[in-house]
Amino acid sequence: MSAPNLPKVAGIDPPASAPAQTAAPLDDLTPPPGLLLQDRLAGWVSDLTTLHELIERLAGTGSLDDALNEVLRAGAALVGARRGLVVCEPADGLGPVTTLGLGLAHAELGHLETVPRRATSYGRLLDCAAGRAEPVAVPDLLGDTELDPRQREVAARLGCGASYAVPLATAGAPEPKGLGAAVWFYDEPAEPAERQRHLVGLYARYASEHLALLLELERARTRTIALTGELLPGRLPRIPGVRLAARHRTGPYGGGDWYDALALPEGAVGLAVGSVSGSGPGAVAAAGRLRASLRAYAVLEGEDPVAVLSDLELLLRLTEPTRTATALYAYAELARGSVVLAGAGHAPPLIVGAGRAEFVETSLSAPLGMLACWEAPSVEVSPEPGETVLLYTDGLLRRTGEPMDRAFARLRAAAAGVPEAVRDDPGAVADHVLGAALPGEGAGVASGVTGRGGPGGPGGYADDVVMLAVRFD
Template identity: 85%
Template structure:
């Protein structure tokens, strides 16, 4: 048995394996590179066996096996890569749809659609036009990466020449996306469109329609069985380009969901507008002029419409009846109940306004008889400016706040239940004497709840806001109310300063200011 060194056995094994996988020539080349340093190449070259009819000195034939890099991947690997791409696309689409679902207004939704669409089609700028086909509005235009002046330039292009204009003004039938891969090079386009494109620096566009294809959302927006048009979105490329088929498919799926979301927001927006109009009609169109006092009121309707009210009614002998209140529930039914309750309170105030307890007792009896399923909070005050006195009674209502140069304090009222919660309501009245130059603030609890804080912190915030009214505006009750509202309520879409808990509610807010001269 031959005694072969271990190193030689390894080299031979490696050479045989290389011959099987990569061909003879590659094996020889790899073995030649293993020559130890300092030895001549000729001495380490392999000694090919002598076979009859074959000259060993003749060069080896060309490589017959393909390199590993050129081998075709197995079908399973291609399918796995394709599935991974689909999963990635669906994940991205799901994240974008979740962000869109978090929007609560049409303008926010249009802005989110532009951002998501730009990411899907690979564009940097875009324009969304919301224009329901029924013509009932509301109409809106939002831009992405476009200044106000640039939006004005786009509006100078004839509507029929723009891609989104062709989608908005189409006739019956489904709409297809409109691609313009080379705006500057297409001589058939409107010259004004090419001029604006060159001025704004975009060279291509891709537009998709926004509209429902039927179903519940379409019916909610007065659509037909074949769907309804809501608007269009267009994205602009800096260079001549066109989205790939995969990008077209993704943005089409996203636009389909976005259209349904826009239809629901449109229904909600129109409901809010109708409720706000109804509420404004049921509240005083203007406050009366009463000698010795100046009045100002503010009313902010919540997104669902509530039953908050305020009122100021001139009474005999120079007196004035003041009231604020809130009916439980929301929506048109609560607004209608508020109107009935406020009208009844005015009648009771005319008959027995000098006794606020009697007024609220009559109101409580009416509420139990006519609105047994509802409750309400209310505060009624009988003010005599000539005497400088106010007598008030409250039913489950927040206490008034006196604001003046020398004091800022809440009025101590007796604790009582809201109207409709007890078989017989009655609570003692409270009398106060505001000084000349002081303002009495009446408000609903929606002002406190909208802060998103616990009630004790909300009362403290309201007190601090009233105490910080600048001296220069204390003579104007309207300016006092505006200052307090700005200090207490957060800006639109923001949380109040210092608030780390949950966001505020969406209740109605009513504030009535009475300044005594």
């Protein structure tokens, strides 16, 4: 019995076998040009977004060291490294010279510094003219026999397989200005891709401009600090019956806070603190002139604090008509154990002893330069033997970042908490009060030597702070 015939359908020949699959797999298909362009644009947008975020973080730094640390972290992320080193060494030779590491301990930085400078990639960049400096890649630190043996030895000890260094230089005119160099270390032999080189190059270009601005600010601040140190007392006088200590913290812009102490006839001592409005070298110079004038008035009529401040008011109005100032002057007669003082818009002194931490009740008065004729009554206090009187500028109160009433409460609480073991040392008393009132800002600088303060207190303020501690024996 024969098999039935299959029906014929147009276009189909049933006995014919199906042809073999000859079409290319979907994965091997060439994507259309539009899709390639879209992927490339997406990659560019991602890179630009990353670069923008890193630049925003860098722009938020306010000090040279913070900016250099941020450059290290951002560069490591861009080139895919874990450790790095940045050297700030301005080509003009004016400093400052700084070396910072990322993921490197102090001992490891010391090992790197034993490598001859000319043998390191960042050393060659530092010694090269800024306009001709190009990034230096060393893909294999251990296998490259042309490298300095000491460099390969240190690389093996630290576990560094490769490095990539970029110069830090501004595009200044007529020629670029070299600032330093940064190098990042890979754990294994490696080399950044072209895309990574491009991104870190763009970042280094912006970072160099930002670093140059911070460098100028750092230099200006250093000059202001030096000027302030010259205008303040180099050392405090040694006077029988009283011990003195001073602390001065300078803000980032340099202010006009000052202090003074001088021995007067008949065993008396004159004490003064003050603050001039404004900041920068002008305010520092004005504070120096005011302090020098007060010394002259104190010698002439120091036993009358009101007369001293009245003379200072007249001088300020005649010589500095656009400025105002606060000041407090005290005349201490050690034989009688009394202190007569007057203040012009200044914060009241604080008496610290075993049984009390109290503010002296002074009369309210406007600052110098705000009235046609200044005059306010003086007050007299009698500190007990062993007590310390703290005279300070209002920068201490503002630097807490709190309202004035709470700032005064914080200051009094800090004074009340002075340990008994350090009450005999006026410097230790001042350090404790400053440390408790301004936590996180470190110890003060002693005996009239100006020191670098932080960028501001907890509230973001950056005022100068002066404290003069007077212990009565």
